[in-house]
Amino acid sequence: MSTIKELIAQFREVADNPKKAMDDYKKETGKGAVGIMPVYCPEEIVHAAGYLPMGMWGAQKKNISKARSFLPPFACSVMQSVMELQLDGVYDELDAVIFSVPCDTLKCMSQKWKGKAPQIVFTHPQNRKMAMSAANVFAREEYAILKQKLEDILDVRISVKALKNSIAVYNENRAACREFSDLVAENPGLISLKDRHAVIKARWFMEKSRHTAMLKELNDLIRSADKVPFSGKRVVVSGILLEPDEVLDIFEEFGFAIVADDLAQETRNFRQDVPEDADPLMALAKAWTAFDGCSLATDADKPKGDILINAVKKYNADAVIVCMMKFCDPEEFDYPILLQQFAAAGVKNLQIEIDQETTSFEQVRTRLQTFSEVL
Amino acid sequence: MGESVKTIYTLGIDIGSSSSKAVILRDGSDVVSQAVIQVGTGTSGPARVLEKVFEGQKIGMDDIAYTVATGYGRFSVKEADKQISEISCHAKGIYHKHPRARTIIDIGGQDAKAIRLNDNGNIAQFVMNDKCAAGTGRFLDVMSRVLEIPLPEMGEVHFHATEWAFVSSTCTVFAESEVISLLSQGVSRENIVAGVHQSVASKACSLVYRVGMTEDIVMCGGVARNKGAVDAIEKELGKHVIVVDSPQLTGALGAAIFAYEATVKPE
Numbered sequence: 256m257s258t259i260k261e262l263i264a265q266f267r268e269v270a271d272n273p274k275k276a277m278d279d280y281k282k283e284t285g286k287g288a289v290g291i292m293p294v295y296c297p298e299e300i301v302h303a304a305g306y307l308p309m310g311m312w313g314a315q316k317k318n319i320s321k322a323r324s325f326l327p328p329f330a331c332s333v334m335q336s337v338m339e340l341q342l343d344g345v346y347d348e349l350d351a352v353i354f355s356v357p358c359d360t361l362k363c364m365s366q367k368w369k370g371k372a373p374q375i376v377f378t379h380p381q382n383r384k385m386a387m388s389a390a391n392v393f394a395r396e397e398y399a400i401l402k403q404k405l406e407d408i409l410d411v412r413i414s415v416k417a418l419k420n421s422i423a424v425y426n427e428n429r430a431a432c433r434e435f436s437d438l439v440a441e442n443p444g445l446i447s448l449k450d451r452h453a454v455i456k457a458r459w460f461m462e463k464s465r466h467t468a469m470l471k472e473l474n475d476l477i478r479s480a481d482k483v484p485f486s487g488k489r490v491v492v493s494g495i496l497l498e499p500d501e502v503l504d505i506f507e508e509f510g511f512a513i514v515a516d517d518l519a520q521e522t523r524n525f526r527q528d529v530p531e532d533a534d535p536l537m538a539l540a541k542a543w544t545a546f547d548g549c550s551l552a553t554d555a556d557k558p559k560g561d562i563l564i565n566a567v568k569k570y571n572a573d574a575v576i577v578c579m580m581k582f583c584d585p586e587e588f589d590y591p592i593l594l595q596q597f598a599a600a601g602v603k604n605l606q607i608e609i610d611q612e613t614t615s616f617e618q619v620r621t622r623l624q625t626f627s628e629v630l
Numbered sequence: 631m632g633e634s635v636k637t638i639y640t641l642g643i644d645i646g647s648s649s650s651k652a653v654i655l656r657d658g659s660d661v662v663s664q665a666v667i668q669v670g671t672g673t674s675g676p677a678r679v680l681e682k683v684f685e686g687q688k689i690g691m692d693d694i695a696y697t698v699a700t701g702y703g704r705f706s707v708k709e710a711d712k713q714i715s716e717i718s719c720h721a722k723g724i725y726h727k728h729p730r731a732r733t734i735i736d737i738g739g740q741d742a743k744a745i746r747l748n749d750n751g752n753i754a755q756f757v758m759n760d761k762c763a764a765g766t767g768r769f770l771d772v773m774s775r776v777l778e779i780p781l782p783e784m785g786e787v788h789f790h791a792t793e794w795a796f797v798s799s800t801c802t803v804f805a806e807s808e809v810i811s812l813l814s815q816g817v818s819r820e821n822i823v824a825g826v827h828q829s830v831a832s833k834a835c836s837l838v839y840r841v842g843m844t845e846d847i848v849m850c851g852g853v854a855r856n857k858g859a860v861d862a863i864e865k866e867l868g869k870h871v872i873v874v875d876s877p878q879l880t881g882a883l884g885a886a887i888f889a890y891e892a893t894v895k896p897e
């Protein structure tokens with residue numbers, strides 16, 4: 256039986272070397288990989304085809320140069336990075352790339368794909384709450400078209416049975432991820448923030464049942480581990496993603512533990528399961544219309560504040576730290592609403608700015624240190 | 631009983647991005663000595679400010695009971711017993727000098743901050759500038775170079791403006807080219823200076839609006855020495871802004887007070 260350290264090293268190996276993870280998968284299965292642009296793709300369809308869905312979340316500390324010819328300087332940092340990687344040919348070994356377009360940046364990015372792999376673009380309906388049954392039908396149709404295009408490109412047929420099975424595999428993985436996050440919150444000194452991130456990030460580059468099996472093993476070990484004394488502050492983090500690792504180190508330097516996250520790269524993917532439905536494409540569609548708490552999924556009731564405030568209560572957290580992706584307009588637009596909701600509920604909060612390209616962290620350090628002094 | 635109470639000296643050092651400051655405090659309240667050197671982290675500034683603050687004093691580093699470093703370069707001060715963020719230190723220093731302060735505007739070399747204090751002088755909320763040096767001391771440096779007006783004279787020149795030019799506040803680089811084009815259109819340098827200060831003010835005040843504005847509003851940091859910038863901020867807020875004396879030194883003062891607190895009530 257592996258130790259916590261050994262298991263985490265395996266997750267980290269995957270999270271840090273997605274290319275190797277993909278090559279290994281290809282070797283083992285004889286099948287290929289399909290790129291998944293952020294965010295909220297019904298990955299189960301790719302899984303049901305037997306292909307490896309690969310998350311495309313940019314790279315930490317990547318110098319941006321060529322991408323500047325294609326993107327305005329004020330495009331978000333993660334898309335600058337993805338564009339640079341496209342131009343470097345990093346995504347050329349993918350068999351297809353799936354783009355969702357829930358924000359303006361993604362919509363424009365989808366129109367200037369520079370990789371060699373064929374691209375499939377689909378739309379999430381945004382009338383999710385006010386016209387839910389129509390939105391369900393629309394989303395189902397989009398997913399059906401996506402599935403058809405994928406079948407044509409990969410030359411495979413995706414059966415209803417395979418899709419149902421993939422949904423079950425993903426739901427099991429979601430449950431294991433939720434449990435992992437909760438176990439880490441119960442013993443915050445045990446797993447470093449970088450390790451927590453690596454374990455969750457690895458799910459973007461691993462066949463999900465494999466990720467689940469390893470994660471369940473890890474969860475068992477964490478459950479039976481001794482409590483590590485922890486005297487720092489417990490925080491809930493929100494945003495698109497929380498990278499690079501140096502930022503997580505600064506969180507730890509000032510004694511912050513992440514007891515729950517609301518990140519588009521992490522918990523937002525496993526907070527809710529895909530519901531049961533005789534028609535698996537409709538089940539996936541319903542998952543989108545039921546989904547809550549992301550600026551990219553329109554909901555006039557703005558439930559994100561409540562989700563975060565409830566997480567603060569549930570996990571006995573001291574505060575919320577909003578990790579604002581630089582130039583991410585949907586999240587920036589929602590931020591003033593969040594601030595009002597925090598103020599009304601008396602929830603302490605801080606905003607830091609996330610820039611995947613940056614190598615200087617002094618501002619983040621000052622903000623986090625001050626916040627630790629204030630809390 | 632009968633023992634003479636020993637005097638406690640503490641030191642606060644604030645190493646910023648463009649200046650180094652130090653304050654020696656006696657018993658947590660009396661300033662014994664203070665010094666500023668106009669270069670900051672990574673330069674000779676930190677060593678020189680330490681030399682300067684002890685110059686002519688009967689005490690030396692060995693007499694200092696506790697040292698707190700703050701500012702951008704706080705982690706490189708090897709003499710420090712502890713590092714505390716400059717936001718906490720400025721808040722501490724300002725509240726000490728001006729207990730009625732509730733909103734603080736601190737504009738330094740490359741950061742601008744707004745801090746809201748509660749009635750006990752504790753920080754209730756703070757925000758910092760994002761993304762760009764627009765609205766900071768660095769921005770004024772760049773503009774002073776383009777306008778060929780020495781930085782210390784910018785404040786005075788401001789009051790000779792007949793009409794404030796418009797200079798945007800989003801980006802230092804764009805603003806620089808705007809200023810160059812205003813110059814080439816023959817707009818007077820006085821009017822441009824006022825426009826530059828207005829640009830700094832709108833950026834700084836956007837931070838104040840975010841933390842919420844409660845009087846007294848107090849300003850510190852290097853830019854507070856620029857009367858033109860303060861005037862523009864007052865006009866933007868429609869409120870009186872109090873500039874503390876030695877506005878560059880409030881961070882070092884706060885650090886020295888924290889140092890004193892650490893000696894009398896160790897954690």
Ligand code: SF4
Binds near residue numbers: 333359360495586
């Ligand atoms: S949601 Fe934000 S971070 Fe994601 S692509 Fe759109 S702008 Fe960028």
